[in-house]
Amino acid sequence: MEGLITSLSELTGTNLSYLFNGKHLAWYASVRFTILAAFFGAVLALLFGMLGASAKRSSFAPFRWFGSGYITMVRGVPDVLFFLFFPLAFEQFVEYLFSLNACTVAERASGKWPPCNAAQWYLSTSEYFVMACVSLGLVYGAFAANVIHGAMRAVPESQLEAARAYGFTKRQVYWHFQVRQMWIYALPGLSNVWMLLLKATALLSLLQIADIVQWAGKLGAANYFPAAGLVHGDWRWRYYIVLFLFYILLTFLSELFFRKLQKRASRGMALDQ
Amino acid sequence: MRKIKLKDLLSSRSSARVLLAPMLVAGVLVQSAFAADVRIGTEGAYPPWNFVDDSGKLAGFEIDLGNAMCEKAGISCEFVQNEWDSIIPNLLAGNYDIIMAGMSITEERMQTIDFSSDYFPPDPSRYAAAADSDFDFGNLKGVKIGAQGATIQADYLEANFKDGNTLLTYETPDQSVADLMAGNIDILLADGEFLNPVVEGSAGKLALVGPGVEIGGGVGIGMRKDDKELQEKLSAALAALKADGTVDKLIKASFDKETNYANQ
Incomplete structure (x- = not known):
C-alpha cells in the first residue's frame, strides 16, 4: 500500500513537473493567438458583414454587384484555401509594389521572384497574425453579410413605414428602426457565424503561427531522445483531446454570451422573441 | 448611402484605422521582432x-x-x-x-x-523495423517502406524499391517513427544517427535491420x-x-x- 502511494506520488510528481515545463507553458501561452484571432476576426467580420449587407441593399447598381459578388464568391471558397491564398497573394502584391521602385528594369524582366533583394518582404509571426485576422474577417464577413442582409429584410416593412409617417429622417429610420430591430433576427445567425469563425482559428498553424494546434502536435509527437524531454510514444491523441475540451469550453461560453445578448437586444421590443 | 470601398478602409482618414491600430499592436505583442545579422x-x-x-x-x-x-x-x-x-x-x-x-x-x-x-x-542510413521481423534486402517485395519526404532516403527508396513495394513519405521525422511503431509501415529508412536513439528508446520494440546504406555526403x-x-x-x-x-x-x-x- 505504502509502496503504491509513493510510486503514485512519484508518478504524479514527475507528471506535474512535465505538465509545467517550458514547452507546456509555451503551449498554454499560445492560447493568446487563438483568442486574439477570434476576437479581431469577429470584429472585422462584423464590419465587412455590415458593409457587404449595405452594399447588397444599395440602390446604386455597381455597389449591389460588388456586395453580391463578395458574398457569393467568398462564401463559396473553402476557408482553408482562402487562408492560404490571401496572405500569399497579399505578400506578392506588396513585393510587386516594392519592386517597382526598388529594382531595376532588367531585374524585373529576369522572371525571378522577388526581382531583387530590396523588394523582399519578410513576414514574421506578427504580420502573418494580422493577415490571418483579416482573412478570417473577409471569409466570415461574407457569411455575416448574408445573415445581416436577411435580418434587415425581416424587419416588418410596416414598422419602417410608420416611422417614416412620424416624420423620422431616412437616416433615423435606418439606424433607429431597421438596424436596431435587425439584431434580433441577426443574432442567432451571427452566433452561428461566430462558432464557425472560432473553429477556423485552428487553421492558424497553416501560416506557421505556433498556435495551440501546432504545439499540441509537437508535444504529442513520439520522442525517443532523452535530451529532448520525456521519452514517450505517440501521445498526440491525448493532446488533441485537450484541444477538444478547450473548444467545447469556448462553445459553451459563447452560447452563454449570445443568450445574454439576445435577451438584451430583445428588451423593449414589441416582437415576440 | 455613404460610399465605402476597401481602399477607404486602408486610408488614414477612415475610422478603420481605429481598428487596424490595435490589431498591429496585438500583432507586435504576440512576438517582438529581433533583428539578428x-x-x-x-x-x-x-x-x-x-x-x-x-x-x-x-x-x-x-x-x-x-x-x-x-x-x-x-x-x-x-x-x-x-x-x-x-x-x-x-x-x-x-x-x-x-x-x-x-x-x-x-x-x-x-x-x-x-x-x-x-x-x-557521411553517416550511413539504416533500416529500422519491428524487433522480431526479418527481411531479405537483396530481394525486397510486397513491403511498406517509409522515409521522410524530400530526403536522400526518400530518393533512394524511389530509385531502388519502387517495384513491388509500397513507398510512403512523411512530413516530419516523428510521424515516420509513429507510423513504424503503429505498424503502418514495415520498414523505415533514415539517418543512422537519428535512428540509434529511436531504437534505444523503443523499449525493445524496434531494431536496426539489414545493411547500412551510404547515400549522401x-x-x-x-x-x-x-x-x-x-x-x-x-x-x-x-x-x-x-x-x-x-x-x-x-x-x-x-x-x-x-x-x-x-x-x-
Whole structure:
C-alpha cells in the first residue's frame, strides 16, 4: 500500500513537473493567438458583414454587384484555401509594389521572384497574425453579410413605414428602426457565424503561427531522445483531446454570451422573441 | 448611402484605422521582432541535430555549432524553425540566410543552393523495423517502406524499391517513427544517427535491420548561391572551429562519436 502511494506520488510528481515545463507553458501561452484571432476576426467580420449587407441593399447598381459578388464568391471558397491564398497573394502584391521602385528594369524582366533583394518582404509571426485576422474577417464577413442582409429584410416593412409617417429622417429610420430591430433576427445567425469563425482559428498553424494546434502536435509527437524531454510514444491523441475540451469550453461560453445578448437586444421590443 | 470601398478602409482618414491600430499592436505583442545579422533556418524536430528541448527552446548539435560559429565570426545569429519540406524554398525566398538542419550535401541540392564543407561526416542510413521481423534486402517485395519526404532516403527508396513495394513519405521525422511503431509501415529508412536513439528508446520494440546504406555526403551548411560574402565569412569560422577541435568536441557531446576534423 505504502509502496503504491509513493510510486503514485512519484508518478504524479514527475507528471506535474512535465505538465509545467517550458514547452507546456509555451503551449498554454499560445492560447493568446487563438483568442486574439477570434476576437479581431469577429470584429472585422462584423464590419465587412455590415458593409457587404449595405452594399447588397444599395440602390446604386455597381455597389449591389460588388456586395453580391463578395458574398457569393467568398462564401463559396473553402476557408482553408482562402487562408492560404490571401496572405500569399497579399505578400506578392506588396513585393510587386516594392519592386517597382526598388529594382531595376532588367531585374524585373529576369522572371525571378522577388526581382531583387530590396523588394523582399519578410513576414514574421506578427504580420502573418494580422493577415490571418483579416482573412478570417473577409471569409466570415461574407457569411455575416448574408445573415445581416436577411435580418434587415425581416424587419416588418410596416414598422419602417410608420416611422417614416412620424416624420423620422431616412437616416433615423435606418439606424433607429431597421438596424436596431435587425439584431434580433441577426443574432442567432451571427452566433452561428461566430462558432464557425472560432473553429477556423485552428487553421492558424497553416501560416506557421505556433498556435495551440501546432504545439499540441509537437508535444504529442513520439520522442525517443532523452535530451529532448520525456521519452514517450505517440501521445498526440491525448493532446488533441485537450484541444477538444478547450473548444467545447469556448462553445459553451459563447452560447452563454449570445443568450445574454439576445435577451438584451430583445428588451423593449414589441416582437415576440 | 455613404460610399465605402476597401481602399477607404486602408486610408488614414477612415475610422478603420481605429481598428487596424490595435490589431498591429496585438500583432507586435504576440512576438517582438529581433533583428539578428544572420538568421539560421532549422527544422527543430530532428534530434540529436536540432530539436526543441523541455524548456521550449531550440537545442542540439547544430544549435551549439551554429552559435559557436557565429561567435567566431563575430556576428549575431538567430535560429528560426521551418518545416523540412519548405526549408530550401524559404531559404531562397529570404526568410532566413542559411540552413543548418542535418542536411546532407548532394549533387541535386547543389543545383539550387551552395554548401559549406561538411561539419558532420557521411553517416550511413539504416533500416529500422519491428524487433522480431526479418527481411531479405537483396530481394525486397510486397513491403511498406517509409522515409521522410524530400530526403536522400526518400530518393533512394524511389530509385531502388519502387517495384513491388509500397513507398510512403512523411512530413516530419516523428510521424515516420509513429507510423513504424503503429505498424503502418514495415520498414523505415533514415539517418543512422537519428535512428540509434529511436531504437534505444523503443523499449525493445524496434531494431536496426539489414545493411547500412551510404547515400549522401556529409552534413553541411546550406547557403544561397549569390551570398558569397556570407559564405566566405562562415566557411572561415567553420574551418577555425574544425581546426581547434570544437566541432569534434560538439559531435562527441551530442552523438558520442569520435571524429577527426581537427587533423584534416
